[in-house]
Amino acid sequence: MSARLPRVAPDGLAAAVVLSFLATAGLFYVNIMAALVTGLSDGLGIKPSSAGLIASANVYGAAAGALAAVFLIRHLRWRIAATAALCGMIAVDLISTRITSVPLLTVLRLCHGMIGGLLVGVAFAVIARTRFPDRVFGMLLVVQFGIGGIGLWALPPLVPVYGTAILFLALAAFSAVALAMLPFLPDYPIEAPAQGGAPTIPIAWKPLLATAAAILLFQAGNMGLAAFIIALGRNAGLSQDVIGPTLGTANWLGAIGSVLVIVIGTRFGRTKPIAISIAVTVFVTAAFHRSDIPAVYIAANIGTAILWAFAIPYLLGLAAAFDKVGRTAALGGFMSKMGLASGPLLSGFLLDHGGYPVVIDVAVLLLAASGVAALFPALLLDRRQRAILSTQ
Template sequence: MFSPRTTPWPLVALFTAGYLAPYLLPTVVGRLDVGLPLSATQAGAVGSALLLSSASAGFALASRVERIGARTLARAGLALAVVGYGGAALAGSVPAVVAGAVLGGFGSGTATTVAATRIAAQPDPHRASSLGLLSVSALAGVVYLTVPHLGGGHGQPLAAIALTALAVWPLTGRLPRATADVPARSGTGGARRPPHLRSGLVLVAAMPCWSLVQNALWGVSGRIGLTQAHLGEATVGAVFAVALGAGLLGVLGAGALGPRLGRAVPIGGGTVLIAGCVAVSASATGLASFAAGEIAWNALYPVVLSYLIGLAASLDPRGRWAVLVGSASSLGTAAGPLTGSLLSARAGFPVMGLVLGAGLLVVAVPLTAVALHTAGRPLLPGTVRRRGGTPAAVVAASTGTPHGSVPQIGAPEQQVVDIPVPAPARPARDAYDTAGPRRAGVGAGPGA
């Protein structure tokens, strides 16, 4: 249990352990085809299998976290991650590496599912998700700076993921065991069907495309730097570390900005800017263009992702949409490395960037529409929008509501809850007699 004023550090740590594998995907995929007898496309397929396993965990466990218990599931996921990634790091044969990566991916997906469910139950899910992205970006940056100095082979990045899962294990003791420990933020906690069904389904359908584009480029970014921009592995690693550092600044900015711009502007406008960064990075032929594209893209990507996670969490306090959207995103993430490998092999990196950028422009439309439809806009000072009615500030001004009783600018829109009111009792018959009703003061004389 976490109070509204405390930071849910166990959830932040669990979020970090679950998201680290996708963040390290370029170095994992890049080292698979160097240390093992795999082609670049086959290495991308292994990365896709890892992420597909992670997505399957989310879909399988989205509605079972409360029943099984967050602590039990989190520990099971972390154990699978330690065994899977650790075994893959130590293995020298392709089948063993693939099996370990798939097993570890399921563990990562389980940890992410628990974290997403619990973050959605927090009073401020956007803040919690921003802290998680901040943590995983910082850790991934450290890994990118360290791994090139530890020698070649596929084991180092996989071992880093396994060790992170092992380090997070002790922090799961503060997670709840049973459903009774799960806090509810609204009266929808017991609903059988998730609320905002249409918006949730649109978000679930759009997120795979959004994530596919991101990870199609991210999965081949290492090869772009090595083969097209003609950079060394240490230089590419340094660019990735700086890019992830820019991502840290982006997440900090998103956390400080909060809901002041709503969600539509960061999600829609940010996605359009990311499309341009994808095209620049994919066409890079030197250090300057490669670094500019990667740094700008990584600065924007976690910002938009944090708002998307917050949007999904706001649709259902029980976290069902957050988990389903996260799993749908993992499907796109899973297909990303293979898609990027195939597109770059057949059309080249620049054409791949143009195709991926165009796809982002298309998917920005439904994402922005969902953000607008679910009231992700900022509020004017002292107003609370009433669905289908007059802003509450107008009502407050005419009814003498004390100053400060309504949220100020930047506050999220308040949820309207229907409260059943019992039917009024029948009026008393004191003013009635056998001759019929009489109004007070009418027909009542001295002798009446």
Template sequence: MLRISTFSTAIATASNQPGLRHWLAALLLAFITMSGLSYINFLPALVSALAGEIGFSEVQAGQIVALNGYGALCGSSLAIFLVRNIRYRPVLMTALLLLASMDIATLWLDDFLLLLGWRFLAGLAGGLALGLGVALLARHPYPDRAFGALLFVQFSVGSLVIYLLPTLEAMLSAHAVFYVMASFAVLSLVFVCLLPTGRLLAVPAQAPGASLGSDRRSAVITVLLLLAAMLVYQIAASAIWAYAALIGTAAGIANETVSTTIAVTGMLGLLGALLPMMLGNRYGRLPWLIAGCVLSISAAVLLTFSGQGPYYTLALALLFFSWPAVQSFLLAATAVLDSTGRLATIAAVVSSIGLATGPLLASALITEGNFSQMLQVGASLFVVSLLLLYKPILWSGQHAKEA
């Protein structure tokens, strides 16, 4: 049996190129972090299940998902104050155990208001696990690659679950998606046991990204713009992602074809995540971020023509390719600006706000199966994100480079 007792060294030190220990550390932490908010990876399947056989309306499904996301926001906010002073193993295990229990218990809840509160609490536990996981990933010596691993795991899991879920629903019930979510939390409990013991203490003060005090005002502006860009991008992407399946069916595409299309095009997210994993910050982050935002804008525009199958497929392919790359590079930019991991945890909170707000915004913009207004707003938000990230990425690149 593989014993991973040397991962503390892998997280604390770096060589010129990442070794096997660095990759193993990144992948384990990526899966644990993913499981805290695993439903995001197959959000269309969750929304479709809630708005289908489980019996809620499309708007109610969006609200349930949004409350889960706001619970995650509170949990990640709590992690901000814990990352420097706690022993992460017992906290992570407690959060994941609560999350698994609440996901299973959801099967017996059919009252809308009760389910709203219950999923908020489940999100609270998952958000805490997410925040701690992000802090650990931020302290990885290769943050671009570590966050690329996170997005790689997310899109791998998302595509696989969306592809298998119809079969699982036939075998179990419409609640199969909650069985899957609980299973990920349980598996993450095992992975936590393989991680090193200790506290999430700050790394040495002279680590990359730790010396920004010489221009405090520019640093603050950089951080705020960077977080704003991340927030706006996540709102737009999650709004479209939440209703991706319903956009296809509303356009007259068969349910089975929609599920297959989402699963297959979602695999392109793996390629998008591989960019930061393989390249790191070797060629800079800005060109990839600009390209990713442009592709995302194109995806939102193309989805307005989703009645034609090729446009629907191409749009999802563009979105799924660009989303993980954009998020990985933005998270890595926050990691190099603060070596303690606290800023990355704040970024996780901001990301949770965006992920929760996107479905809620989308539910307010759709009218009787018409998604045009929502898609137009999504395209506009991608443009805003591109404008917001340009200067902070340039500034951070001048002050902090990958080790």
């Protein structure tokens, strides 16, 4: 049936949108992490650290799935793998609506994460086969922030009415949408190099490992704070009437950062965009210390959302640039999941033993370290790109 359907152009805007939905389906819970953690805590009556553990289990499972994709991507028929993963995720989400036990739910979400992580790894590998992976990753963030903003705004008020089931039903619904869009994608065979793209270069492991570290640290620093951003606002004395619209608006405006990536691409290289955006992110994240001032809380949320959406496509693009088959892109996805999982787990521990000021300080340190780690591979790839252009 899918063979009779029209296929979108491999490197066109429609393909970027569909690939973004496919990748987002595997990690949509990350985009509504704050609503998920707060909803689980409120709906099940558990401590924030327990809710953070459930959420982290979901992302650690995703990391395992993404790591498996690194080794399996050459041998998988990606369309069949993506279809099976989406169906599996929908099934697990529906089962999750009936579970109230924290241990059982933790195990179940770990399994969900493993399936979703494999899906993301497959999607990232396919994105690496496109002509402009940085721009597709930018579109990915547009989708994530746009849909995530709706989730953060709409889901928390629904939990007291419908319980935690509404959270998992939302995840299942998004996976169903991605499943319906999947048949419209072209095949993206490994054997077909992107026309007009840069020639394939051997994998340079030292800069690749630096890139992996940068992605891990960046995602951990951002998500460690973002997962508890609702609780941070409440602790600072802000009402839900301020927090909810702020997070929704911040996510929608965060898409501006991704749009800039789509427009700019790599015309200015990767070093300057990465260095400037992460440096500003460090400053804006530190501003959360004054979340007791509503204007600062609002501005910091909007600022970090835009900068996050701008920087991470370039970091993932760094990983994708090392291998057109998609293995290093899948590795970047694995490190991203490790960071997204470790951030909330670390912050939950810090909240039990230190408080929000310590969480903010640690996030700032992780982000700064990420910027330092990213400079080496970014400079290397920029020099290679200039050398290629000079010979054309």
